[in-house]
Each structure stands twice: as structure tokens, then as C-alpha cells.
Amino acid sequence: MSAHEVQEIRRFNRFYTNLIGALDYGRHLYTPFTLTEARVLYEIAHTQQVDAADLRASLSLDAGYLSRLLSRFEESGLIIRGPSERDGRRQRITLTEDGRATAKLLEERSCDSAGTLLNRLPPWDRARLAESMATIRELLGDTANRPEPVLRLRAPAPGDLGWMVQRNAALYAREYGFDLGYEALVARIVAEYGERHDARWDRVWIAELDGDRVGAVMCVRDGIDTAIAPADETPPRTARLRLLLVEPEARGRGVGRALVSACVDFARETGFRELVLWTNSVLSAARVLYERAGFELTAEKPHHSFGRDLVGQDWRLPL
Structure with missing residues (x-):
């Protein structure tokens, strides 16, 4: 690993976070939610039988921070918490009707935000960008248990x-x-x-x-x-x-x-x-x-x- 490689990763991180921030103007996707709150709602909406412990592990969140965040969601009428069917010691999290509507709004605005980025590019550059992002996810993701293709x-x-x-x-x-x-x-x-x-x-x-x-x-x-x-x-x-x-x-x-x-x-x-x-x-x-x-x-x-x-x-x- 060279110093140049480290600097290139940091330079990309600065560029991309600035780019996303320039599109969002304050709260995430013009909503009252932070990026972390929006991500938690996304995971709840797209995961069957999600528990608080699952969220903490998958998103690498501090337990106390996640608990406070879920309490705010519950007070706002976005989620319901109850005992998990798999383990009574765990908390099962379910979206309310308002929670599902909020998650749908965030999903739509997230797609619109990505579309705004892509519309700046010609079709062949959009394809290159998507493939490059897939390569980043593949190279930096967890591939330890994935068999090597033949x-x-x-x-x-x-x-x-x-x-x-x-x-x-x-x-x-x-x-x-x-x-x-x-x-x-x-x-x-x-x-x-x-x-x-x-x-x-x-x-x-x-x-x-x-x-x-x-x-x-x-x-x-x-x-x-x-x-x-x-x-x-x-x-x-x-x-x-x-x-x-x-x-x-x-x-x-x-x-x-x-x-x-x-x-x-x-x-x-x-x-x-x-x-x-x-x-x-x-x-x-x-x-x-x-x-x-x-x-x-x-x-x-x-x-x-x-x-x-x-x-x-x-x-x-x-x-």
C-alpha cells in the first residue's frame, strides 16, 4: 500500500461526500431525517423480521445511539417495538402505516437524487460509472465466504x-x-x-x-x-x-x-x-x-x- 493509493481513496471520499451534500442541502433528501436515520428506516422497510440487534450489527451502530434513534421513531409513530418471535429477549421492529409511507418517500427521493447525478452524463459514461461502483463494492465488500468462480x-x-x-x-x-x-x-x-x-x-x-x-x-x-x-x-x-x-x-x-x-x-x-x-x-x-x-x-x-x-x-x- 502506497501513500499515493491512500491519498486517492481519501480524495475520492471527499469528492463524493461533497457531491452528495451539494444535492441534499441540509437534512437528507429534503426530509427531517439525517442520513443515518434514513438508512435505518430503509433497512427496516427492506428486511423481513428485523430486530434491533440485527440493525446494530448490519449498520455497525452504537447500541445506545440506535436505542435513542428507535425511541424517536416510536414517539413519531413510525415504528412499533415488541418481543421478537425468534427470541423473546430481542426487540422486533415493525413499520407503522406512517412509517411505510415515510420509507417510500425516502426511497423515491433517493432514486430522484441518483437520477440527477446520472442525467449529467451520456449513456456510455453512465454505464462506466455504474460498473466502476460495482467494482468498488466487490473489491471492498465481504468476499471471504464467496467461492471463487470457475x-x-x-x-x-x-x-x-x-x-x-x-x-x-x-x-x-x-x-x-x-x-x-x-x-x-x-x-x-x-x-x-x-x-x-x-x-x-x-x-x-x-x-x-x-x-x-x-x-x-x-x-x-x-x-x-x-x-x-x-x-x-x-x-x-x-x-x-x-x-x-x-x-x-x-x-x-x-x-x-x-x-x-x-x-x-x-x-x-x-x-x-x-x-x-x-x-x-x-x-x-x-x-x-x-x-x-x-x-x-x-x-x-x-x-x-x-x-x-x-x-x-x-x-x-x-x-
């Missing part, structure tokens, strides 16, 4: 090539704002593979986590769309990595690294002299994977494609 790379089965087209089109539209032109390009690439691939030189891998499709990649001889496979066993000089895809929920789990490695290993073992790829600069996460695998950026060129102004990039890995 990653498997396999050959494509019927339906997988169509899935590659659909998922590439949907994800790139959501994350980067690409239009139907990108889907048309992916469809042509996949169709060319389906019609002209030669198992000696061309491969597709489908990545699965616990049996669910979460990624894909293609490694083909360069010019598969126009070239005829050589009749002998001499491979073409250049292989091309295409259509690297990792589903958002699988990112950060080594899926992209495994797919890129599969391409590199196949190209090297088959006898290609180099592995190349074309991508766009906005795909920053993929760029990290390529750099780690040893690819070098050889050229960049601005272009307007898929409804956006982009910077295309050529990458090369000598084998």
Missing part, C-alpha cells in the same frame, strides 16, 4: 457467434455510444469467420464463469476476408486479434487477460510471426490488457465512425 475458455457452440454480435453491439452502444454501424461491422467480421475459417489458423474462444458466457475473442489470419487458406502447413505471417469482449459483471476477474493470452499462445504455437490488432483509444481497459501482453502501439489516426469522433490505433506483438 473460469473456462471453450470453442464456440451453435449460437455463440450470434451472441458475440449481439453483445458487442449492445455493450459498445451503452458504454461508448456506438451506433448501428458498429453492429454491422461486427456482423461482417463474424460472418467472415463462420464462412471462411480454417481450424489450422483461425480460432474463437468463449469465456465462461460458472457456466455463464462472459466474454469472447477471435484470433484469425490477417486478411481472412479476402485470402484463401494456404494449401500446405505453412502459416501466414500475421495473425489478428479481433472482437475482444468481457461482460461488465466479469471485469476484474482475469477474463480479459485469459482471452488475450489464449490468442497470443495460439498465434505463437501455430507459427505466426506477429499478432496485430486495431482498436480505438476510448477502450482504455483493453489497452491495459494489450500492453501487459507485450503489444506495442504502432500508429494512431483520428476518424469518424459508428457515430462518434474516434482515434483508431494499430497495435503489434512480434512473436
